[in-house]
Amino acid sequence: MKLLDTVRLNQDLPNEGLRAGAIGVIVEVYTTPDCAYEVEFVNDDGSTRAMRPLRQEQLDSA
Known part of the structure; x- marks a missing residue:
């Protein structure tokens, strides 16, 4: 993954109001x-x- 890549979150982050996907x-x-x-x-x-900062294992390529 590199700068300006589009990514998909693969887990819920309820404190941020974000869901997997x-x-x-x-x-x-x-x-x-x-x-x-x-x-x-x-x-x-x-x-x-x-x-927010995320680890690679929290993301998938979109």
Whole structure:
């Protein structure tokens, strides 16, 4: 996975109001201390719904 890839969440994140299957875009890639991806999820109007760092195992390619 790389910057600006579209990804699909593969688990529910109830505290963020996100369900498995939500589509997001990688907006940052972290390599230390561990590999992680900052993913932005948006509403239908384009406003940010949630943005948070996620591990690779929490995501699938969309």
